[in-house]
Amino acid sequence: xxVLYWLVPSIIAxxxxxxxxxxxxxxxxxxxxxxxxxxxxxxxxDDPRLPGGGKKKRP
Amino acid sequence: MTPPGPGACxxxxxxxxxxxxxxxxxxxxxxxxxCNGCRSVCGAIYDAGLDGxxxxxxxxxxxSPPPPPPRGMDAYDVEDVRREFVTEHGxxxxxxxxxxxxxxxACAWLIEHAVGKAAGAAAAEVxxxxxxxKVGWDGSKARLSEILGLLARVGYAAVPYTPRRxxxxxxxxxxxxxxxxxxxxxxxxxxxxxxxxxxxxxxxGEYRDFFRRLExxxxxxxxxxxxxxxxxxxxxxxxxxxxxxDVPIAxxxxxxFCYSAYVTLVSPDSGETYFDTLxxxxxxxxxxxxxxxxxxxxxxxATGRMLELQPKFAAxxxxxxxxxxxxxxxxxxxxxLVRPGERxxxxxxxxxxxxxxxxxxxxxxxxxxxxxxxxxxxxxxMNMNGALTVRMEKSLSDTSLVRMVRxxxxxxxxxxPIQRIADRVVPYFVAATLSAAALTFILWYGQGLERAMLxxxxxxxxxxxxxxxxxxxxxxxxxxxxxxRHGVIIKNGRALETLARVDHVVFDKTxxxxxxxxxxxxIVPADxxxxxxxxxxxxxxxxxxxxxxxxxxxxAAENVGASANGAVVSGFRNFPGRGVSGTVDGxxxxxxxxxxxRERGVSAAGRxxxxxxxxxxxxxGGDLAGSFEVGDALRPDAAPTVDALRLEGKxxxxxxGDTKNAAEAVAKAAGGMAVMAGMKPEDKYSAIxxxxxxxxxxxxxxxxxxxxxxxxxxDVGIAVGQGADVSVENADVVLLGNxxxxxxxxxxxxxxxxxxxxxxxxxxxxxxxxxxxxxxAGLITPVLAAVAMPVSSLLVIANxxxxxxx
Numbered sequence: 001x002x003v004l005y006w007l008v009p010s011i012i013a014x015x016x017x018x019x020x021x022x023x024x025x026x027x028x029x030x031x032x033x034x035x036x037x038x039x040x041x042x043x044x045x046d047d048p049r050l051p052g053g054g055k056k057k058r059p
Numbered sequence: 060m061t062p063p064g065p066g067a068c069x070x071x072x073x074x075x076x077x078x079x080x081x082x083x084x085x086x087x088x089x090x091x092x093x094c095n096g097c098r099s100v101c102g103a104i105y106d107a108g109l110d111g112x113x114x115x116x117x118x119x120x121x122x123s124p125p126p127p128p129p130r131g132m133d134a135y136d137v138e139d140v141r142r143e144f145v146t147e148h149g150x151x152x153x154x155x156x157x158x159x160x161x162x163x164x165a166c167a168w169l170i171e172h173a174v175g176k177a178a179g180a181a182a183a184e185v186x187x188x189x190x191x192x193k194v195g196w197d198g199s200k201a202r203l204s205e206i207l208g209l210l211a212r213v214g215y216a217a218v219p220y221t222p223r224r225x226x227x228x229x230x231x232x233x234x235x236x237x238x239x240x241x242x243x244x245x246x247x248x249x250x251x252x253x254x255x256x257x258x259x260x261x262x263x264g265e266y267r268d269f270f271r272r273l274e275x276x277x278x279x280x281x282x283x284x285x286x287x288x289x290x291x292x293x294x295x296x297x298x299x300x301x302x303x304x305d306v307p308i309a310x311x312x313x314x315x316f317c318y319s320a321y322v323t324l325v326s327p328d329s330g331e332t333y334f335d336t337l338x339x340x341x342x343x344x345x346x347x348x349x350x351x352x353x354x355x356x357x358x359x360x361a362t363g364r365m366l367e368l369q370p371k372f373a374a375x376x377x378x379x380x381x382x383x384x385x386x387x388x389x390x391x392x393x394x395x396l397v398r399p400g401e402r403x404x405x406x407x408x409x410x411x412x413x414x415x416x417x418x419x420x421x422x423x424x425x426x427x428x429x430x431x432x433x434x435x436x437x438x439x440x441m442n443m444n445g446a447l448t449v450r451m452e453k454s455l456s457d458t459s460l461v462r463m464v465r466x467x468x469x470x471x472x473x474x475x476p477i478q479r480i481a482d483r484v485v486p487y488f489v490a491a492t493l494s495a496a497a498l499t500f501i502l503w504y505g506q507g508l509e510r511a512m513l514x515x516x517x518x519x520x521x522x523x524x525x526x527x528x529x530x531x532x533x534x535x536x537x538x539x540x541x542x543x544r545h546g547v548i549i550k551n552g553r554a555l556e557t558l559a560r561v562d563h564v565v566f567d568k569t570x571x572x573x574x575x576x577x578x579x580x581x582i583v584p585a586d587x588x589x590x591x592x593x594x595x596x597x598x599x600x601x602x603x604x605x606x607x608x609x610x611x612x613x614x615a616a617e618n619v620g621a622s623a624n625g626a627v628v629s630g631f632r633n634f635p636g637r638g639v640s641g642t643v644d645g646x647x648x649x650x651x652x653x654x655x656x657r658e659r660g661v662s663a664a665g666r667x668x669x670x671x672x673x674x675x676x677x678x679x680g681g682d683l684a685g686s687f688e689v690g691d692a693l694r695p696d697a698a699p700t701v702d703a704l705r706l707e708g709k710x711x712x713x714x715x716g717d718t719k720n721a722a723e724a725v726a727k728a729a730g731g732m733a734v735m736a737g738m739k740p741e742d743k744y745s746a747i748x749x750x751x752x753x754x755x756x757x758x759x760x761x762x763x764x765x766x767x768x769x770x771x772x773x774d775v776g777i778a779v780g781q782g783a784d785v786s787v788e789n790a791d792v793v794l795l796g797n798x799x800x801x802x803x804x805x806x807x808x809x810x811x812x813x814x815x816x817x818x819x820x821x822x823x824x825x826x827x828x829x830x831x832x833x834x835x836a837g838l839i840t841p842v843l844a845a846v847a848m849p850v851s852s853l854l855v856i857a858n859x860x861x862x863x864x865x
Contacts, residue, residue: 004266008273015249022241026234036187039164 068093069113070101070214071122081617086110094614100214109172109213115165122160122214132204132211134372134383135219141203143371143385144219152198156217158210159784161190166215173213177201189360190784191220219371229356236288236352240345243285246277247338254335271323274334282316285341288348307489308344312337314496314519321512330513333520361788362467362767369439369460373397373404376448389451397447402439406453409434414445415606420764420783421459421740422716423569426577426673426691427607443606444633463740463768467789470744470771480556480816484824492522492831499835510837518834521848522827533859534819538812541862545804546795554775554791556816558809561775563755564704564802565747568715568722570762571779571799572701572729573691577607579615580672580692584685593685594619597677600641600648603631608675609639611689612650638675649678656683693728700799701730707806710755714743716765743769760794760802761786777802808864815862819855826851 025031069090081098082091086105092098104112134140145154161167167185170192174183179200184193194206203219210217253270283290289312292305319332373389374381374396381396386404389395394410397403403416415427418440422428427443430436436449438458455461496518503511535552542549549555566572584593598616601609628648631641637658638651649659653676656662661678672690676683704711711732715722719736726734735746747769750757759766759773762782770776770790778790779797787793794801830847833839 001266005269008269012249012273012277015245019242019245022245023238026237026241031234031237032230033186033189036164036167036185039187040167042164 068097070097094610096214100212103212104169104173104214107173107176107213109169111172112165112169115168116163122166132207133202134374135203135207137372137383137385139388140372140383140385143387145198145203147198148195150197150199151195152203153193153195154203154206155220156192156194156207156210157220158185158190158192158215158217160215161185161187169213170210170215173209174206177206177209181206192217229359233352233356236345236349239285239287240342240349243281243338243342243345246281246285247335247342249277250274250335250338257332268323268327271319271327271332271334274332275320275323278316278319278334278337281338281341282312285345286312289341289344307485307492308340310489310493311519312341314516315340318513318516318520321516326509329509330517336520358788359468361785362464369455369458370402370404386455389455391451391454393451395449395451397442397449399442399444399446402441403436403447403449404438405449405451405455406438406458407436407449407451409436409447410450411448412446414447415443416447417441417443417607418716423567423761423763423765424715424717459740463765466741466744466768467771470768480813480820484820488522488824488827492519492827495522495831495835502835503837514835514837517837517839518831521830521834521839533856534812534816534862537815537859537862538808541864542801542805542808543795545808545864546798546801547805548793548795549805549808550791550793555809555812557756557774558758558792558806559813560756561709561758561806563710563712563750563757565712565714565750565757565759565769565773566729566732567743567759567761567763567766567769568713568717568725569691570782571760571766572697572713572725573693574797575691575762577611577689578692579611579687580690581688582615582685583688585683588679588684590685591619592679593677596643596646596648596679596684597650597675597687599628599643600631600639600650603628603641604633604639606639608673608689609650612675612687615687643679646680650675652676693725694797694799696798696800697729700802701732703800703803705730712746712750714738714746714759714769740765740768744772747772758802760799761790777805804864808862811862811864815859819858822854822858823851826854 069085070092081093081095082089083098083102084090085098085102090098090101092101104110135144145152147153158170161170164187167187170185171183174181174192174194177196179197181194181196181201183195186192196206207217253274257267257270286309289305289309293309296306315333315337318330319334319337322330322332369386371386372383373386375384375389376394376396389405395404395407399414409430409432411432413429413431416430416436417427418424418437420439421437430447435452436447437460439460496515499518500511500515503514535549535555538555539549549558569575582590582594584590594612594616598613601612601616628641628643631639633639634651634655638649638655640647640649640651640659642648649655649661653674656676656678659678659681661676661681661683672688675687675689677685677687701711713722713726713732713734715734715736716738717736719734722734722736726732735742738746743766747757747759751772751774756775757773758775758777759769760777760779761767761770762779764783764785766778767783767786767789770778770786775792776786776790777792777794778786780787780793780795781797792802792805826847830839833843
């Protein structure tokens with residue numbers, strides 16, 4: 001079980017790296033709008049499954 | 060979305076006026092619209108191939124009708140105006156726009172795609188929460204005004220925006236709190252699994268010290284970094300000798316940390332560690348604080364947006380020539396020209412010209428106010444008709460709008476924190492806990508220093524303020540859901556606790572007690588004229604006018620189908636402040652006020668004027684054909700609400716910017732209440748202050764920009780859901796669905812909630828009364844603590860879920 005002595009700290013290091021990613025995300029403003037992006041993905045133009053079949057211009 | 064029902068406007072989803080509003084064949088089908096504005100916006104959306112917008116709207120979304128197309132946007136292309144807003148990044152021009160009318164994700168989609176059609180490879184990024192759009196494009200291919208025009212065509216009024224300094228610092232603080240929250244979350248999650256390892260065997264084994272030290276290594280930065288706001292609060296609180304909620308949090312956190320650190324480093328066999336409790340505790344409390352802060356920031360954002368109502372440029376008159384300049388370049392005394400359809404850029408006096416100005420943001424009244432040389436006008440109000448030359452009288456930092464914003468910021472900053480029920484208990488609780496710990500230390504001192512310290516610390520740990528801290532938030536959460544079911548949103552716990560104590564309810568008139576829009580309430584044809592004939596002629600002429608009274612008459616004409624006869628109007632003329640004239644089917648038609656009729660030799664005598672409505676007369680071929688009473692109708696549930704509030708013994712007052720007569724009439728119709736008329740926003744604000752000084756607990760019900768300072772100042776601000784952004788964001792309670800009756804449900808809910816909160820505090824105190832003696836006796840084992848602490852919290856949660864209102 002000696003493996004724990006380096007495995008556990010390295011897991012925590014990975015976690016700390018994730019915190020770094022989170023800090024980067026906060027700094028780059030990704031948490032400024034908590035509403036828009038969640039919808040945006042559902043509004044993709046080219047999705048053929050949309051009722052009406054995506055971006056077909058009607059006359 | 061499924062197409063709106065047969066009775067709703069295809070574009071905005073509002074109910075159609077009876078008899079149908081406008082209609083057009085768009086996208087291969089006949090569509091019905093509530094107004095021409097919606098029709099042209101819908102046409103523009105289809106023309107641009109963006110009809111996907113309608114499919115993306117959630118079912119039942121109601122948009123506000125499109126704003127009138129703004130004018131004079133080309134001034135944004137003037138170099139020194141433009142330079143204030145845009146930034147250039149390597150050939151790309153960037154600007155942040157504030158956009159009114161963004162409701163939902165579909166709006167964001169529409170804006171992004173509409174802008175994408177502009178020349179110069181424009182790309183837009185919508186911030187839905189802040190209603191801002193960042194646009195970047197090739198500045199040499201398209202002008203800023205073209206981008207604004209594009210948005211206007213699809214129904215959004217956009218103005219360029221420069222962030223204020225106060226807002227920047229608020230944003231930095233919000234980021235700081237997210238960093239702390241994120242780190243606390245990381246520490247808490249990792250300590251969770253380490254605790255599992257410890258409790259499932261490592262506690263007795265060779266890895267115990269390893270895991271404990273790792274936990275210590277994580278807990279130290281969590282305490283110092285994530286817990287910093289509490290430690291600082293504790294310090295200030297100790298220096299200022301008062302007990303805030305930060306004190307039990309900091310004392311608890313420090314006690315847990317020091318105890319666990321001591322156990323880990325000095326005497327591993329004498330106890331257990333609680334680092335995981337510490338991290339989770341900080342994490343949960345930080346979440347609560349963050350949510351609270353973001354709702355406050357939202358209110359501050361909305362307040363800041365108010366300033367954007369003030370135009371950014373003005374037409375400065377130099378002799379006979381006019382020059383577009385940035386408003387910041389104007390000096391007091393400068394004459395500026397304001398064209399119809401433009402907002403007034405300055406506070407000043409009218410030098411020349413006459414017309415009507417929509418002062419809704421200052422007075423709350425939809426009815427335009429006539430202006431002539433010598434009248435004073437206010438920045439941000441809308442010039443409806445007639446060009447005005449205005450002399451600037453007040454510097455930009457002293458306009459009514461700026462004063463209003465300052466008033467609100469002041470009120471927000473100085474709002475005395477109302478003592479919450481839990482807050483009242485906290486000081487005693489903290490004092491009792493600390494003395495119990497001190498007593499324990501003294502009693503155990505005979506058994507050795509270490510034993511005494513550990514037992515005293517266990518007292519601090521077991522006196523869990525959790526239930527106390529949870530008592531209000533849990534009741535709040537349960538009450539929030541219940542409130543939403545009744546059509547109210549209660550935004551904070553303070554409002555929920557205060558509502559029950561309200562003894563004075565203050566109403567705004569327009570938009571709160573009344574619908575807030577003009578409609579024809581009565582049609583009086585003169586002898587020998589038919590109603591249909593009257594409506595047809597008046598409607599045909601008024602269709603060409605932009606006056607709000609005219610729109611009401613046109614709507615009424617369309618309601619009876621009287622406008623469908625395709626009457627051709629020739630020789631249309633607008634007489635600002637008086638009326639309009641034109642020729643329909645060869646007959647001269649005059650529509651206007653009494654003075655206009657007299658002027659044109661039409662005898663309109665012998666008709667009584669009702670003060671709460673405006674009477675509009677119509678003459679055909681020189682004879683009076685009849686009159687219309689146009690007014691703002693009382694909300695259908697205004698009278699029952701007022702009655703019920705009076706039955707509960709509340710004092711009722713109406714504060715309005717309208718005239719005394721009009722206000723009295725509405726007050727009477729609503730069931731009677733004290734009336735204070737002719738109130739400006741700052742008057743409403745100080746009136747609320749007066750009531751509160753008398754010791755009353757005041758609730759203010761309002762909807763407009765002009766009510767916002769009063770809403771903030773009142774103990775509870777209640778906004779009507781479709782009111783102005785700034786009032787909705789700054790209110791504590793929001794009425795959905797434009798109904799007033801939910802106010803009563805909210806008050807009853809508040810009473811139930813207070814009862815439940817008090818019960819919860821008793822539960823929490825009973826738990827502590829049981830556990831503290833055990834801890835003092837040194838009988839607390841980790842297992843007992845692990846069972847008892849959650850049980851007390853669960854009791855509190857279960858009790859809160861009982862909150863209901865019939």
